[in-house]
Amino acid sequence: MRRRTTGILTGIGIIVVVLGIVYAVAVVRATARLRRAYAALEADGRPMRATEVVPPTVPDTQNAMVLYESAAAMLKAQPAPQRNLLYYMGKLADSFWSDSPDPNTSAELRQLMGQDVVLRALSAVEQGTQRPACRLNRDYEAGVPLEMPILDDLRSLARLLAIKARLEVEGGKPDAAWNTVLAQLRFADGLRSDPLYEGQLCRTGLIGLTCRTIQRLCEMTPPGKEEYRKIDGLLKDLDDIGPLIHATDGERLLIGEWLFSLPKDQLYRALRERMFGHGGSVPEIIPRLAFRIIIFKPRLLRDHATYLELMRAHARALPGPYAPRGSDAHKEIDGLIARRGLLTELLAPMHYQDIHYRRLADVRMTRAGLALLQYRQAQGSFPPTLDALGLEKLIDPYTQEPLHYRPEGESFVVYSVGEDLKDNGGKPRSRQSSDPRQRIPVEYDLLWRFPRSAP
Numbered sequence: 001m002r003r004r005t006t007g008i009l010t011g012i013g014i015i016v017v018v019l020g021i022v023y024a025v026a027v028v029r030a031t032a033r034l035r036r037a038y039a040a041l042e043a044d045g046r047p048m049r050a051t052e053v054v055p056p057t058v059p060d061t062q063n064a065m066v067l068y069e070s071a072a073a074m075l076k077a078q079p080a081p082q083r084n085l086l087y088y089m090g091k092l093a094d095s096f097w098s099d100s101p102d103p104n105t106s107a108e109l110r111q112l113m114g115q116d117v118v119l120r121a122l123s124a125v126e127q128g129t130q131r132p133a134c135r136l137n138r139d140y141e142a143g144v145p146l147e148m149p150i151l152d153d154l155r156s157l158a159r160l161l162a163i164k165a166r167l168e169v170e171g172g173k174p175d176a177a178w179n180t181v182l183a184q185l186r187f188a189d190g191l192r193s194d195p196l197y198e199g200q201l202c203r204t205g206l207i208g209l210t211c212r213t214i215q216r217l218c219e220m221t222p223p224g225k226e227e228y229r230k231i232d233g234l235l236k237d238l239d240d241i242g243p244l245i246h247a248t249d250g251e252r253l254l255i256g257e258w259l260f261s262l263p264k265d266q267l268y269r270a271l272r273e274r275m276f277g278h279g280g281s282v283p284e285i286i287p288r289l290a291f292r293i294i295i296f297k298p299r300l301l302r303d304h305a306t307y308l309e310l311m312r313a314h315a316r317a318l319p320g321p322y323a324p325r326g327s328d329a330h331k332e333i334d335g336l337i338a339r340r341g342l343l344t345e346l347l348a349p350m351h352y353q354d355i356h357y358r359r360l361a362d363v364r365m366t367r368a369g370l371a372l373l374q375y376r377q378a379q380g381s382f383p384p385t386l387d388a389l390g391l392e393k394l395i396d397p398y399t400q401e402p403l404h405y406r407p408e409g410e411s412f413v414v415y416s417v418g419e420d421l422k423d424n425g426g427k428p429r430s431r432q433s434s435d436p437r438q439r440i441p442v443e444y445d446l447l448w449r450f451p452r453s454a455p
Contacts, residue, residue: 023298030301037308046249046315050257053195053250054140058133064190065135065150067128071121072153078117085112090156093163097216113163122164125157129183134190136199140254151202158187158206162213169220177217178227184210185234192243195250197349200243204359207238211362215369219451222373232370232391238363239393244356245318248349252311256347260304264295271346294342303341307348310336314349322357322398324419354419358446360397361416365448368394368403368414373450382407386414404445415447 038048047053060066075086082088092109095101112118128134136150161184168177188206191199214231223231262270268291294300313332317323323330340348371389376382386394386405396403396416405414406426413426420443429444 026298027301030298030305034301034305034308037305037312041308041312044312044316046312047253050140050253053246053253055135055193055195058135062131062133063135064128064131064133065137067124067131068134068154068157068187068190069137069150071124071128071157072150074117074121074124076153085117086153086156089113089118090159093156093159096163096166097212109163110167113160113167118160121157122160125161125187126180126183129186129190134193136191136194140195148198151198154187154191154202155205155209158184158209161187162209165213165217166220169217174221175224175227177221178223178231181210181214181217181223182227182230182234184213185231189234189238193246194243195247195254197247197251197352200247200352201355203243204355207359208362211366214366215448215450218369218373222377223370225374228370228374232367235363235367235370236393239360241319241356244352245315248311248315248318248352251347251349252308256307256311259343259347260300260307267291267295271343290342299341300343303343306336306339306341307344310340310344310348314352318353318356321400322353322421324421325351325354357397357419361418361446364394364397364403365414365416365446367391368405369412369448369450372405372412372414382412411450413447413449415445418444418446420444 042048072086075089076084078085080088082091089109089112092105092112095105096109136148138148161180165177165180165184168174168180188203188210191203191206194200194203222228259267259270271291271294294303310333313336317330317333326334337348368386368389368391371391372382372386375389383389384407386402394403395401398417398419398421403414403416404423404426406412415426417423422443424443424445426447426449427444428447428449
């Protein structure tokens, strides 16, 4: 009996020792991989400390965001049929630019735009665009909040600026309208230094909105020579992927490293909210078990290393030429995503290169169209090619070849081939069937057709 007991204990001891050795080897290998990931980032010259990506603190008197927050607060304090006046007017603005706007909606929005509180709010926004800095009120050292309501407020304020510009044109004040567009451009670029993807997504969205505003206003009255020069100068400065690369480093240092370094109890709370929300519908045992898997040290170290390798791959890929998803250029990223752990899956970035190239096409098409309208004002007709404009950077970002252009009498089409890298002759994107059995191939171009009513 004793021999049997001794044999069992000996066997258990051997198993424990073997498991301990396996665990130690796994920790050593994962730690070595993590160190290599850090070394590779440093060799690439990427920032390695949070202080390197956090925008400097600026006095309130120089910070445009102070005035933007004040303007949003003014409008959010006003009652409205939905939530508050800022939200409600933002929703109304979505339909104001449509090809067939609702007359009642348009009349209501025009009436609201004339209210004193709206005029004061937009005046504060335009004053803010003259300030030298724009910094969100974020406590970067305490981690980053899951939601930043101010970004939604900024989107609504940008819509109101677009409406203001249109109403100024309709009121016989084209110079005032194009000055409002200049303010809208500076407003859109205000988040250039924000070190997180959320801020850069907001920025690219505001840039796209401003390009659409410019294109619509040109159908009513093109800018004068001086306004055109200023607008083109601002648009040219938006041709830069640096802010998005900076945000890739910011995400890694301010969110990723912060999350991986949290104490176990805080990490559990953070993951509990991110993975399962705030509600209590999920039995507590499920997130607890998931958390135990996550914090198993070899697994956590491998997950951390994979995350750093993935962020490094994204930072290296962003400034490169456009590559469709699934192409050879994305092999490294796709391979890392296939090996991701639970934390990396939560933190992994989207294909932000796609978003950047779409906005880059918007900016370059808008620059080309504005220059074409200036050429027609001076020469009486549109030029046969874009070369006659004498502008640099009118390159299709998807192909690195010149933008496509076709004059059509009193109208024109300027376009980029878009994500499919195929010249579809200036074919606009159409609504696809909602029936999954009737899939329509995604064949379209990104374009500015002037005017939109042209055949």
